[in-house]
Every structure is written in C-alpha cells, then in structure tokens.
Amino acid sequence: MPSYRFALPRKDACLGLPIGQHVSVMAEINGKQISRSYTPTTSDDDLGHFDLLIKSYPQGNISKRFSELKVGDEMAVRGPKGNFNYTPNMCRAIGMIAGGTGITPMLQRGEDILLREELDELAEKHDNISVYHVLNTPPVGWTQGSGFVTADMIKEHCPAPAKDIKMLLCGPLPMVKAMTENLIELGYDKPRGASQLADQVYKF
Numbered sequence: 001m002p003s004y005r006f007a008l009p010r011k012d013a014c015l016g017l018p019i020g021q022h023v024s025v026m027a028e029i030n031g032k033q034i035s036r037s038y039t040p041t042t043s044d045d046d047l048g049h050f051d052l053l054i055k056s057y058p059q060g061n062i063s064k065r066f067s068e069l070k071v072g073d074e075m076a077v078r079g080p081k082g083n084f085n086y087t088p089n090m091c092r093a094i095g096m097i098a099g100g101t102g103i104t105p106m107l108q109r110g111e112d113i114l115l116r117e118e119l120d121e122l123a124e125k126h127d128n129i130s131v132y133h134v135l136n137t138p139p140v141g142w143t144q145g146s147g148f149v150t151a152d153m154i155k156e157h158c159p160a161p162a163k164d165i166k167m168l169l170c171g172p173l174p175m176v177k178a179m180t181e182n183l184i185e186l187g188y189d190k191p192r193g194a195s196q197l198a199d200q201v202y203k204f
C-alpha cells in the first residue's frame with residue numbers, strides 16, 4: 001500500500017498532531033467540498049514532512065485523488081481533528097480493534113498486515129502490549145486468527161468491560177458495525193454515533 005510524503009512549510013517544522021487525533025484532507029469534487037480523515041504514520045520526531053499511508057479505492061472520492069498525485073502537487077489539509085485526546089494513564093487498559101488502514105489511528109507513527117513489524121516489535125518490548133493478527137485468508141501454517149474478528153477473540157484478547165478501560169475501533173464501516181455488535185453482546189457500553197473521549201467504546 002503506498003505511502004505519500006507531504007512537505008511542511010519549514011524543514012524544521014513538525015506536524016504537532018496530538019496522539020489520537022487525525023487530519024482532514026479536503027478537495028472540491030463536482031462543486032462540493034469533501035473531506036476525509038487520515039492519520040499520519042509519522043510522529044513529531046519527523047521534521048519537515050508527514051506521511052500518509054493510503055488505500056485508494058477506484059470509486060473513492062478522496063482516496064482516489066492520492067493515487068493521481070504527481071511529485072510537487074498539493075492537497076488541502078486541516079487539523080488536528082477528533083475527540084480522542086490520549087493522555088498517559090487515562091485508563092487502566094485499552095483494547096484496540098483495527099481493520100486495514102484502521103491501524104493508523106492506533107499506531108501513530110506502514111503492507112498485507114499493515115505495520116506488522118512495528119506492532120510485533122512493540123509487543124516484544126512491552127509486557128503490557130499484546131498483538132493478535134486476524135487474517136481473512138491466512139497462509140498455510142498461520143497460528144493466529146483467521147476469518148473475521150469474533151466476540152470470542154475480543155473476549156480472549158481485549159480487556160473485559162469495566163469502568164476504567166477503553167475499547168477503540170477503526171476500520172471499514174461494515175467491520176466497525178460488526179465489532180460494535182460484538183462489543184454490545186459482550187457487555188461493553190453501546191457507543192453513540194459521534195464518540196466522545198469519556199466513552200468506553202470509542203469509534204474513530
């Protein structure tokens with residue numbers, strides 16, 4: 001999946017995006033201003049530019065635009081955007097369910113398993129981080145999950161429902177819908193349409 005690098009106005013500038021927030025990329029399409037959210041894979045340690053890992057859909061309004069960019073082209077970007085402001089120790093445990101490019105808000109810093117090396121390295125280095133990959137069509141000998149993420153997988157790998165935990169969801173709409181149903185079935189709070197920081201289940 002291609003990654004696109006955008007220059008910042010100065011070589012020593014950082015994007016300055018708070019963890020948990022994203023940017024809006026805008027374009028005028030058929031006379032209408034359309035914007036979509038994207039989470040850079042670079043951090044504030046990266047100066048002079050930021051990178052976006054984009055899956056371009058042939059019918060996608062904004063994502064298709066990326067695939068048509070030539071070096072030197074510009075896009076309109078606005079931010080920071082989003083209600084999720086991460087602060088250390090904001091809760092005891094965080095469960096994250098991400099589908100495809102939905103991994104980008106979970107790991108702000110890209111693939112068949114996007115960012116796999118980075119994720120596995122994080123889990124190896126930190127006792128309090130564990131990663132479970134679920135593949136639609138796994139290769140022979142695959143020992144982790146296969147098919148879609150199920151309620152049983154969530155129960156086994158994510159923090160159980162409690163006041164001091166959060167569950168973060170990001171991915172294609174059908175997946176987010178299915179995960180919302182799984183979470184409700186498991187006893188987590190029903191998420192509202194537009195998530196707020198205080199919510200137990202936060203949909204990006």
Ligand SMILES: Cc1cc2nc3c(=O)[nH]c(=O)nc-3n(C[C@H](O)[C@H](O)[C@H](O)COP(=O)(O)OP(=O)(O)OC[C@H]3O[C@@H](n4cnc5c(N)ncnc54)[C@H](O)[C@@H]3O)c2cc1C
Binds near residue numbers: 052053061170
């Ligand atoms: C917080 C957040 C962060 C995100 N970060 C990223 C990121 O880092 N990288 C990234 O690539 N995306 C990311 N997304 C998704 C992104 O915002 C857009 O939804 C995506 O690029 C599709 O937008 P579009 O305008 O191209 O398509 P739309 O105009 O929304 O859809 C038009 C058509 O495109 C096709 N299409 C669109 N989405 C899908 C899909 N998921 N599966 C199959 N077909 C589809 C369908 O044919 C659809 O009818 C993020 C979303 C959120 C909420």
